[in-house]
Amino acid sequence: MIMKKKLTIFDIADKFNLSIGTISKIMNGKGTVSPETRKNVLEYVKEVGYFPISNARNLVLKRSYSIGVVFSEALDIGLEHPFFASVIQHFKKYVEIRGYEISFVVRQIGDQKFTYLDWCRSRNIDGVYIVAGSFDDPGILELVNSNIPCVTTEIGFPNVHSVVSDNAQGIQLILDYIHNDLKKEKVALISGPMSSNSFKERTKSFIEYSKKLKMKVEDNYIEVLDNYEFKSGYNALNKLINKTDEMPQVIVVSSDDIAFGVLRALFDKNIKVPDHIQVIGFDDVPYAERATPALTTIRQNRKMLGETAAEILLDLINDGKTDFAWLTHIETELIIRETTLK
């Protein structure tokens, strides 16, 4: 067991018969120090591996160089959610390059309970990224109304900078494709729950834009589920079949996970995709391209979502800038695969 002695700023100062003030200046590239000593100290520091204890540093600085990331436990969305995990990963990389780390905002630790805000205050968090949260959660509300800079990937928060996929544009991509390339008109929609603003937007855009294209969307072609699951997609398709005499030609499903359930139901009913009916998802989860048939879907630009959120948040923190648009839309992309066919 190698027991490197833990060095402090005093050890470095002693070594050169300098004061800790001088060392501090050197470590932070501030003040005026002779190039000579600066060079020597820097070399030594590197050699022995001295790093300031961040707790001491942050205590006097009254900040942490750390961004809090909040998940809503209500939605039970954790790291396991592939979409959010990916967005966070990109966010993390971006802020790290700029000198920040991320920590997860937490409401209970041991038997200490916190509000989001209290936790952030007690950690001197510099800013927070609300990845998935509900705008009727009072804890979230308290947070976004505080003086801590916030940015979110969620839609519909008042007074918080949001970075979200352009759902309307994604839906238009789908409908234009159906209309212009697939040349189909009878289109159904299966959507996730309206408690999510993303699904709400997608549904609204679908209704409006399909009307604009004069597509035949019968009233009973629209099915709204009350959750996000495979199984619901499965059931939704069966319901759709039961209530219509004439099947749609294309089914748009506003989430890939649900789309897989739809595809399975179709398979079980021996309805061939894309020959008898075509299916289009939304998200482009990793499995979409590996499924058989591979799923045509809308790809959300996870990298751009995470990085843009990071960029705005860091600007908010550093420059106190606030003249951003409250809402930043990230373009989506249509990925054509096997569940549709020209």
Add this chain to the structure above:
Amino acid sequence: MIMKKKLTIFDIADKFNLSIGTISKIMNGKGTVSPETRKNVLEYVKEVGYFPISNARNLVLKRSYSIGVVFSEALDIGLEHPFFASVIQHFKKYVEIRGYEISFVVRQIGDQKFTYLDWCRSRNIDGVYIVAGSFDDPGILELVNSNIPCVTTEIGFPNVHSVVSDNAQGIQLILDYIHNDLKKEKVALISGPMSSNSFKERTKSFIEYSKKLKMKVEDNYIEVLDNYEFKSGYNALNKLINKTDEMPQVIVVSSDDIAFGVLRALFDKNIKVPDHIQVIGFDDVPYAERATPALTTIRQNRKMLGETAAEILLDLINDGKTDFAWLTHIETELIIRETTLK
């Protein structure tokens, strides 16, 4: 914008004309304080939402109540990896209940570069969880040889407590099932790269145990890939077909992701699963049950993996206990789905 004044221990002390020492004792449940004042202070603190600044606290305590989590960037495994993300999520929950948080160990932040150990030291990290790392990474080596308690989910580290799935037992589950229930004998193996100890173990167990069951594993029935990907699985199957006159009856694939590639290749060759050939994976990724046909596979107990690692690490930190077995095996489970059939 609500601007709650940031409270310190002095504010609380003033309020009651007590000294900060007394408040500190109350906050930490230490020392002797009259039940009366304790009650009053606790109530007030709760009401106004006072929490100690963790930087100040950790500075004097010389610890952080925080566990570092390390990913190997070499393997480029991030949060996006569904298996590890899930294990970490369970780990996180477990340690939080016991009063710890997690942070990601990081090697570069801004233009400061750290070794893993230096980062941990500078943050006063209490212990570290090596989720995926390579034992020939000198940074990892330095870390595990330090005085910071470590635990890993990786196989093959000397002198580090490892918590891993029982790969041998998983393989036995598969082969017993093939032998006793499926009643097949001609079995092939497609494995991920030998640079991963998990794949090495699975392959080794497969060879040994299939021999023990007197199965017919021809020499060219074993295919080792050099990566983890869908595409490699796809190619591997084609290779297998080309080099054997007689196809195996069952293909064991030591990772689900690769198995999906195999299934797709089979589909493209119009070889029906499970009628013509049967396929068994390893991992039970979320998509395994949603695929068509749904994949028979070995489920790794991600919850148990994360929680056991957490438990050992916390014991190491708190009790300085060290009398654990160096290696803890977590049982796996066979999940029978549609790619196999009695």
Add this chain to the structure above:
DNA sequence: TTGTAAGCGTTATCAT
């Protein structure tokens, strides 16, 4: 160019 010293908000020891 360098040093001095106050202050950041706690915990813990020792008095009282």
Add this chain to the structure above:
DNA sequence: ATGATAACGCTTACAA
């Protein structure tokens, strides 16, 4: 039962 105070390791005016 409570208070005074040193200590934790650092940054930053300000002084030399």
